[in-house]
Amino acid sequence: MSVSVPHAFAVWQRNAAMYRRTWMWNILPNFFEPVLYLLSLGIGVGAYITQMGGMSYAAFLAPGLICVAAMNGASFEVTYNIFVRLTFERAYDAMLTTPIEPDDVLAGEILWALTRACIYGACFFIVVCLFGLAPLPRALLAIPIIPLAGLLFACIGIAFSLRIPSIDMFSFYFTLFLTPLFLFSDIFFPLKERLSGAWLWVAEVLPLLHPVRMARMAFRGDASPIVLWDLAYVLSVSALLLVWARRGVRRRLTN
Amino acid sequence: MAVDRADPPIIEAESVSKRFGARLAVDRLSLMVPAGTCFGLLGPNGAGKTTTLRMIYGVTRPSSGTIRVFGLDIGRDPRAVRARLGVTLQQNVLIEALSPIDNLRVFGRYHVLREPELSRRVNELIDFLELRSHATVPVRTLSGGFQRRLAIALSLMNQPELLILDEPTTGLDPAVRLALWSKVRDLRTAGTTVLLTTHYMDEAQRLCDRVAIVANGSVITEGAPLDLIMTRLAPQAVEIECTTDEEPGLLNGLPPKAHRLRAGGRLMIFLDDATALVNRIHAHDHGERRDLIVRPTNLEDVFLAMTGTTLEGGS
Numbered sequence: 001m002s003v004s005v006p007h008a009f010a011v012w013q014r015n016a017a018m019y020r021r022t023w024m025w026n027i028l029p030n031f032f033e034p035v036l037y038l039l040s041l042g043i044g045v046g047a048y049i050t051q052m053g054g055m056s057y058a059a060f061l062a063p064g065l066i067c068v069a070a071m072n073g074a075s076f077e078v079t080y081n082i083f084v085r086l087t088f089e090r091a092y093d094a095m096l097t098t099p100i101e102p103d104d105v106l107a108g109e110i111l112w113a114l115t116r117a118c119i120y121g122a123c124f125f126i127v128v129c130l131f132g133l134a135p136l137p138r139a140l141l142a143i144p145i146i147p148l149a150g151l152l153f154a155c156i157g158i159a160f161s162l163r164i165p166s167i168d169m170f171s172f173y174f175t176l177f178l179t180p181l182f183l184f185s186d187i188f189f190p191l192k193e194r195l196s197g198a199w200l201w202v203a204e205v206l207p208l209l210h211p212v213r214m215a216r217m218a219f220r221g222d223a224s225p226i227v228l229w230d231l232a233y234v235l236s237v238s239a240l241l242l243v244w245a246r247r248g249v250r251r252r253l254t255n
Numbered sequence: 256m257a258v259d260r261a262d263p264p265i266i267e268a269e270s271v272s273k274r275f276g277a278r279l280a281v282d283r284l285s286l287m288v289p290a291g292t293c294f295g296l297l298g299p300n301g302a303g304k305t306t307t308l309r310m311i312y313g314v315t316r317p318s319s320g321t322i323r324v325f326g327l328d329i330g331r332d333p334r335a336v337r338a339r340l341g342v343t344l345q346q347n348v349l350i351e352a353l354s355p356i357d358n359l360r361v362f363g364r365y366h367v368l369r370e371p372e373l374s375r376r377v378n379e380l381i382d383f384l385e386l387r388s389h390a391t392v393p394v395r396t397l398s399g400g401f402q403r404r405l406a407i408a409l410s411l412m413n414q415p416e417l418l419i420l421d422e423p424t425t426g427l428d429p430a431v432r433l434a435l436w437s438k439v440r441d442l443r444t445a446g447t448t449v450l451l452t453t454h455y456m457d458e459a460q461r462l463c464d465r466v467a468i469v470a471n472g473s474v475i476t477e478g479a480p481l482d483l484i485m486t487r488l489a490p491q492a493v494e495i496e497c498t499t500d501e502e503p504g505l506l507n508g509l510p511p512k513a514h515r516l517r518a519g520g521r522l523m524i525f526l527d528d529a530t531a532l533v534n535r536i537h538a539h540d541h542g543e544r545r546d547l548i549v550r551p552t553n554l555e556d557v558f559l560a561m562t563g564t565t566l567e568g569g570s
Contacts, residue, residue, distance in 0.1 A: 004334070010364040017361050018352060090348045096314045097342035097410065098365035099334040254314045255275070 011108020064187030073120030117150025
């Protein structure tokens, strides 16, 4: 069975219909969060740091935090929200009484998580521009990295969500997986100045590192061939996880 | 009921089994639902009714056996089959934060309905299930009966040829049940084939042209409700309080083929005509009062006679 685009879109529309009712309340925190980060870290901590990576600390942080916003937008959607739709709202049981198939559910949910990632990321991007931290126009090249980061973390999150028995497991996902990524993915300090040798290679495993590095390259305007490796990592890890999630979604929704 | 014998059946299940680990939920079940009928799967909780329904609309795969719906193999063509049927699940799956109208619109998109068809169909369903008075308030504020009507409205979105209802009136008050039954009758009259599960024998008896009694995952008997009563038991039931010691003296002279069932201190005897037996019991008791009821035999009795268990009690 393959994906039917109109049916996947119907899944997306269900989520959009619910989001539309409360979008004002949903979208506001997306603006507060970056402002708070930039104030505390950029202007607070940054006052004690003259330069990092050849720029002000706030300017160093900005591209990485945009990726984090995209990661968070996708992650909340494919963890807590999907689990609620799966178990409490039984939304997928309802969908599967119609021509919608499990593959359509997966495609629609990934598409919706991407949408949320783009909303989060775009809000952050706007704030970064308002703070004067985005060198325009070249920083605009970072915009396509928002959906890429969203896709990667939508796939990681959904593959996890489809295989856990209870909603309590998500606290592990956030504290033992996303938080370390947030702290050690080149966002707060340049990894290659603090790590050496084999550790630098180990760090390449971290998923968030790749979108962050691409976003920073866009902000600095110094593209290097490593962008190809970053792109290949994001796309191939997403593709592999999607294949795995396809099996998971069928096992979870049908028997 | 006018069933054209030339019409192919809507559902054909042949020797279908479903195993979940060590548990055999459905055991070589066979079923044939003719077009235009209301067909009931009657059985206690845990008999395999819901699993059977899930296999019919293609979200549970049989471990063995084949199921054809509208003549199509459900394992091969689930999209095509589900485009032509509607399902009301046992538990409502409404979006509680949204209004009935928005719930209907979301569901219409699952069937890829587009404007203006979508709005037209939503309006028709609001009228048909009498949802107009609360069509725009969040579903979570509505009564159980109203929510159930909305759940049925959702399953009618695609004007299904086959409507599947899993325990449609469980937990509803009597007035709401009567109203829902009349809607199901309207649909059947309009030509929709209905397959429902229930553990209420009165629901099955009032709504269904045919019923299949299911226990432990297989069909133990099948037929029109009245035919089952006549062939398996007899039209009249006499219920009396009597001990096992009293029984032979009290029932002396009863035709040997008359069915008897005992549930604790209560004895039920099924007869074509109860008058003679009632007179004999009165004579035996010499005017003493004994708890005695004469009533029409019902499907619950048939079920009890065939399985030794009650429908409500479970197997």
